[in-house]
Amino acid sequence: xxxxxxxxxxxxxxxxxxxxxxxxxxxxxxxxxxxxxxxxxxxxxxxxxxxxxxxxxxxxxxxxxxxxxxxxxxxxxxxxxxxxxxxxxxxxxxxxxxxxxxxxxxxxxxxxxxxxxxxxxxxxxxxxxxxxxxxxxxxxxxxxxxxxxxxxxxxxxxxxxxxxxxxxxxxxxxxxxxxxxxxxxxxxxxxxxxxxxxxxxxxxxxxxxxxxxxxxxxxxxxxxxxxxxxxxx
Amino acid sequence: xxxxxxxxxxxxxxxxxxxxxxxxxxxxxxxxxxxxxxxxxxxxxxxxxxxxxxxxxxxxxxxxxxxxxxxxxxxxxxxxxxxxxxxxxxxxxxxxxxxxxxxxxxxxxxxxxxxxxxxxxxxxxxxxxxxxxxxxxxxxxxxxxxxxxxxxxxxxxxxxxxxxxxxxxxxxxxxxxxxxxxxxxxxxxxxxxxxxxxxxxxxxxxxxxxxxxxxxxxxxxxxxxxxxxxxxx
DNA sequence: AGTGGTTCAGTGGCCTAGCCAATAGGTCAA
DNA sequence: TTGACCTATTGGCTAGGCCACTGAACCACT
Numbered sequence: 001x002x003x004x005x006x007x008x009x010x011x012x013x014x015x016x017x018x019x020x021x022x023x024x025x026x027x028x029x030x031x032x033x034x035x036x037x038x039x040x041x042x043x044x045x046x047x048x049x050x051x052x053x054x055x056x057x058x059x060x061x062x063x064x065x066x067x068x069x070x071x072x073x074x075x076x077x078x079x080x081x082x083x084x085x086x087x088x089x090x091x092x093x094x095x096x097x098x099x100x101x102x103x104x105x106x107x108x109x110x111x112x113x114x115x116x117x118x119x120x121x122x123x124x125x126x127x128x129x130x131x132x133x134x135x136x137x138x139x140x141x142x143x144x145x146x147x148x149x150x151x152x153x154x155x156x157x158x159x160x161x162x163x164x165x166x167x168x169x170x171x172x173x174x175x176x177x178x179x180x181x182x183x184x185x186x187x188x189x190x191x192x193x194x195x196x197x198x199x200x201x202x203x204x205x206x207x208x209x210x211x212x213x214x215x216x217x218x219x220x221x222x223x224x225x226x227x228x229x230x231x232x233x
Numbered sequence: 234x235x236x237x238x239x240x241x242x243x244x245x246x247x248x249x250x251x252x253x254x255x256x257x258x259x260x261x262x263x264x265x266x267x268x269x270x271x272x273x274x275x276x277x278x279x280x281x282x283x284x285x286x287x288x289x290x291x292x293x294x295x296x297x298x299x300x301x302x303x304x305x306x307x308x309x310x311x312x313x314x315x316x317x318x319x320x321x322x323x324x325x326x327x328x329x330x331x332x333x334x335x336x337x338x339x340x341x342x343x344x345x346x347x348x349x350x351x352x353x354x355x356x357x358x359x360x361x362x363x364x365x366x367x368x369x370x371x372x373x374x375x376x377x378x379x380x381x382x383x384x385x386x387x388x389x390x391x392x393x394x395x396x397x398x399x400x401x402x403x404x405x406x407x408x409x410x411x412x413x414x415x416x417x418x419x420x421x422x423x424x425x426x427x428x429x430x431x432x433x434x435x436x437x438x439x440x441x442x443x444x445x446x447x448x449x450x451x452x453x454x455x456x457x458x459x460x461x462x463x464x465x466x
Numbered sequence: 467a468g469t470g471g472t473t474c475a476g477t478g479g480c481c482t483a484g485c486c487a488a489t490a491g492g493t494c495a496a
Numbered sequence: 497t498t499g500a501c502c503t504a505t506t507g508g509c510t511a512g513g514c515c516a517c518t519g520a521a522c523c524a525c526t
Contacts, residue, residue, distance in 0.1 A: 040478085053511090057509095060290045061293055073516070100397040103397070103398060104395070107344030108341075112340075168404075248479075274507065287480065290480095304507080305506080306487070306505080
């Protein structure tokens with residue numbers, strides 16, 4: 001039974017998203033500055049050819065993101081964050097920015113590995129070992145060890161005990177996953193990757209932050225080779 | 234004339250916010266897990282006593298935050314981020330997590346400095362110098378060089394040429410700023426900080442990534458000392 | 467002048483009612 | 497077993513309307 005794990009659900013465009021995008025464009029295009037007011041909802045509705053309810057939804061979205069603040073009876077005021085596109089969207093939009101993902105991953109995971117080496121408990125080490133075992137078992141069975149790979153990085157992140165770094169990793173996690181799957185798809189890679197993970201685990205166990213960071217750095221860079229090659233193909 | 238700066242505009246609660254909050258509570262209270270479906274909009278509307286339009290707005294808000302994903306014809310599916318409060322809020326909530334900010338800043342800025350050393354152009358170097366000059370001038374004039382400090386880090390970040398890392402820095406920027414101001418407030422600190430910035434700039438100019446990262450790391454750690462002490466007071 | 471009410475037009479907040487479109491799940495014939 | 501079809505359920509979006517809030521203009525009073 002062939003897997004189709006690379007397939008993703010079709011894009012279901014929401015009207016409010018499109019409207020929010022158009023409003024954002026309008027903001028940047030017209031040089032609207034922080035503090036300026038958007039046109040009234042009713043006017044936006046007629047101009048963009050949608051209902052006021054949809055405009056309202058778009059404004060909710062923009063408000064949640066922090067691009068505008070809507071004031072009852074006054075209007076929607078543009079904030080200073082308005083021109084800033086959302087992090088993941090910005091990347092996906094250009095798509096050719098895999099190197100940026102690598103850089104970010106390197107920055108975060110190297111630090112995470114170092115912190116993990118300082119703060120790991122026995123429970124964390126056990127969790128990391130379990131992930132490595134799962135990875136090895138899967139590879140022995142002919143798999144690519146993707147699941148164990150994910151578990152490993154999750155365990156290391158947990159050991160680092162930083163909610164902030166953890167959250168940031170989660171933010172780019174979706175993008176990282178793609179590069180990870182690509183990398184492990186290459187023949188011989190899984191075993192090599194397993195060895196790299198072992199080196200990271202050893203450094204963490206040895207409570208050696210610098211070595212852990214270096215090992216993680218090397219691992220991330222090794223993965224990036226493939227990803228970039230694949231990207232350029 | 235007594236100031237009333239502690240006064241804030243009255244809370245103008247939005248219905249959709251309240252509804253979103255109730256839905257979130259419902260999720261955590263009922264042990265709803267990732268992948269489970271929320272009740273239909275129509276049912277939520279009658280149960281919470283609001284219109285479907287408002288429910289829809291609340292779901293837009295939750296969707297933007299990433300707590301749910303709404304599928305046409307199917308329902309609103311809870312994601313694994315549902316229980317996770319917003320990144321900045323999470324930190325602010327505990328408030329005692331300054332160390333985490335330092336860790337994150339260190340991870341990002343060290344990498345940014347390294348990348349800047351690799352990719353800086355003459356224009357970037359000029360920008361960095363300008364920031365240092367502004368910092369020095371302000372300090373000579375008795376100031377703390379806060380503005381120049383910000384300009385410096387902004388210039389280095391620009392030189393790193395990574396939209397992703399840049400965005401991440403912006404995300405924690407608000408929090409970093411607080412620690413920065415605290416640090417520079419100590420007597421003697423501004424000049425010392427200026428020297429540290431110069432070392433970073435030199436490494437970047439010399440196109441030495443490792444040295445740049447090390448200098449930035451040292452700088453961030455130096456700042457953290459003060460911040461943590463201040464925090465413990 | 468300055469202060470405080472009043473009014474009014476503009477604006478967002480929220481609602482009701484309804485149709486359209488997508489989905490999941492069943493039925494039935496090939 | 498497969499594929500086509502139907503149907504109930506659900507979200508997407510619209511239209512139209514009432515209410516509450518805001519800000520500016522105006523006015524009366526001090």
